[in-house]
Amino acid sequence: MKTAAAERVPRGAYVNLxxxxxxxxxxxxxxxxxxxxxxxxxxxxxLSSVQQSILVAxxxxxxxxxxxxxxxxxxxxxxxxxxPAIAFLTIIPVLLLTVAGDSYPAMLAVGFLLxxxxxxxxxxxxxxxxxxxxxxxxxxxxxxxxxxxxxAIAALxxxxxxxxxxxxxxxxxxxxxxxxGVVAWLVLREPPGRTVPAEPFAHRFTxxxxxxxxxxxxxxxxxxxxxxxxxxxxxxxxxxxxxxLEQGDASLKAAGFTLVAVVFRPPGGWLADRVGGxxxxxxxxxxxxxxxxxxxxxxPLYPWATITFLIMAAMxxxxxxxxxxLLAQVVPRPKVGAVTGIVGAMGxxxxxxxxxxxxxxxxxxxxxxIGLLLLALVALAALAYTWTQRNRRPPVDAAVKAPARPDxxxx
Numbered sequence: 001m002k003t004a005a006a007e008r009v010p011r012g013a014y015v016n017l018x019x020x021x022x023x024x025x026x027x028x029x030x031x032x033x034x035x036x037x038x039x040x041x042x043x044x045x046x047l048s049s050v051q052q053s054i055l056v057a058x059x060x061x062x063x064x065x066x067x068x069x070x071x072x073x074x075x076x077x078x079x080x081x082x083x084p085a086i087a088f089l090t091i092i093p094v095l096l097l098t099v100a101g102d103s104y105p106a107m108l109a110v111g112f113l114l115x116x117x118x119x120x121x122x123x124x125x126x127x128x129x130x131x132x133x134x135x136x137x138x139x140x141x142x143x144x145x146x147x148x149x150x151x152a153i154a155a156l157x158x159x160x161x162x163x164x165x166x167x168x169x170x171x172x173x174x175x176x177x178x179x180x181g182v183v184a185w186l187v188l189r190e191p192p193g194r195t196v197p198a199e200p201f202a203h204r205f206t207x208x209x210x211x212x213x214x215x216x217x218x219x220x221x222x223x224x225x226x227x228x229x230x231x232x233x234x235x236x237x238x239x240x241x242x243x244x245l246e247q248g249d250a251s252l253k254a255a256g257f258t259l260v261a262v263v264f265r266p267p268g269g270w271l272a273d274r275v276g277g278x279x280x281x282x283x284x285x286x287x288x289x290x291x292x293x294x295x296x297x298x299x300p301l302y303p304w305a306t307i308t309f310l311i312m313a314a315m316x317x318x319x320x321x322x323x324x325x326l327l328a329q330v331v332p333r334p335k336v337g338a339v340t341g342i343v344g345a346m347g348x349x350x351x352x353x354x355x356x357x358x359x360x361x362x363x364x365x366x367x368x369x370i371g372l373l374l375l376a377l378v379a380l381a382a383l384a385y386t387w388t389q390r391n392r393r394p395p396v397d398a399a400v401k402a403p404a405r406p407d408x409x410x411x
Contacts, residue, residue: 010192013131017140019188020124023083024147026180030090030173031059031117032151033097034107035233036158036251039240045104049241053359055104056233057352058111063118064348071122071341072201075334079127080188083120087181090117094174098167118348121147122341129328129336130191138273138325142266145320151232152258159248195334208338213330216389217323217339218346220281223382224319226350227288227375228261231313234355241362243301253306260310261317268321277326282386284319288312289379296372320347 034041035056042052074082093113100106124144132140154169161169197204208214231238235257239250272280291312299305323343331339358371 009132009136012189013191016131016188016191017128017143019184020079020083020127021144021147023087023180023184024120024124024144025150025153026173026177027087027090027117027120028148028150029117029153030094030150030177031063031114032154032232033094033170033173034059034111034114035151036155036236036247036254038237039247039250041101041104041107044101045107047104049359049363050356051104052237053234053355055107055111056237057355058108059114059118060229060233060348060355061352062112062115064115064345064352066115066119067122067344067348068205068341069201070119071126071338071344072204074123074126074341075197075204075338078190078194079123080185080190082123083127083188084181084184086116086120086123087177087184090114091174091177093117094170094177097170101166121145122344125324125340125344126336127188127191129340130194134329135273137328138269138321139266140269141324141328142269142321145265145269145317145324146262148228148232148265149258149262152255152262155236155251155255155258158251197334204335204338205342208335208342211331211335211339213327214339214342216385217327217330218343220382220386221320221323221343221347222350223378224281224284224316224323225344225347226352226354227379228258228313228316228320229348229351230354230358231309231316232258232261233351234358235309237355238358238368239301242298242368243305245301253309257309257313260313261320264314264317265321268318269325270321271318272322272325277322277329278386278389280322281319281326282383284315284322285379285383285386288315288319289376289383291315292372292376292379296369296376298367298369 038052038056041047041055042049047055070082070086093110093116096110096113100110121144124147125141128140128144129137157169157172161172199207232254235254236247236250239245239253240247245253268280268284291308295305295308295312299308327339327343328336354371354375357374358368361371362368
């Protein structure tokens with residue numbers, strides 16, 4: 001039976017949670033700066049649809065893979081060091097955007113560096129996980145996941161800031177990141193009871209990869225979070241190509257999609273804590289599959305496509321929250337950072353591939369039907385796995401005491 005002490009939230013937990021989420025939000029803003037401008041760069045640099053897709057996908061790829069070392073470093077150095085350090089480092093590529101816009105190779109290089117802005121997720125998640133008891137981690141990690149709303153900030157500010165000046169948003173973002181870095185360094189504290197692993201990175205990575213739920217959670221997160229990321233970076237292009245919207249209108253609608261997804265992430269984690277992660281995730285995946293299949297027929301934008309995308313956003317956000325609620329329950333606390341790095345990386349990679357596929361499909365066929373049907377099929381496959389595994393207990397890592405109920409159901 002749980003004791004009151006075990007369920008007590010330590011003093012300072014909420015301040016640290018907010019700062020961790022804010023750090024991810026602001027770096028995600030930087031991470032998403034290129035996507036709303038992709039149509040401009042396509043025209044300005046004479047890019048093909050595939051080249052445009054690569055441009056928006058490069059930061060996603062780097063930010064995803066970078067979560068693995070960032071998660072491992074967070075286990076050693078702590079989020080108090082990693083979050084402000086990443087904020088300061090992200091300033092460099094943000095400022096380079098002011099001088100790289102006339103060269104495609106230069107933009108690819110800056111996009112590569114901008115991927116740094118996608119890595120703080122792997123530092124913020126174990127930080128939030130350490131501050132809260134298991135029964136509240138789903139909501140806490142969902143709040144941190146709302147940091148992906150930073151991509152909506154990029155989309156919303158693109159048009160008004162470019163009216164001030166072509167580089168105004170870049171300078172503003174750099175200044176805000178600098179301010180956050182200072183505040184985070186002064187205010188952030190490590191959670192009570194945090195231990196520093198003595199093993200080298202290679203050993204910890206291997207142990208994290210051997211955790212029985214690491215790869216199933218990675219696959220599920222690649223569908224939910226990956227689906228969200230792919231729409232966050234490609235929806236502007238999709239709306240312009242499929243429905244002929246202007247950049248400002250498309251960016252506004254893409255921001256709406258992002259906001260719905262991030263708002264539904266904490267409720268997804270909250271429901272998973274209470275009724276079981278498999279139930280919440282199964283519902284989200286089922287609805288997502290139906291909506292993606294429906295959208296493949298390119299219904300009218302008003303109201304059908306708009307409603308469809310908002311429902312998909314809600315399901316992707318809630319589903320991602322459910323996955324990390326499961327992670328917090330089935331992964332031993334000392335390994336959360338490393339496992340989060342792997343799961344987060346796979347989720348980000350799930351967002352790297354679809355924009356490339358969508359660009360290639362549109363370039364070859366002139367429409368997006370095949371790409372959206374592929375999303376529906378992937379969601380159905382994830383649904384089938386989740387449902388069949390909901391009562392199965394994964395093998396226990398013999399080296400570490402397993403959580404009380406390490407299965408997908410958890411309820």
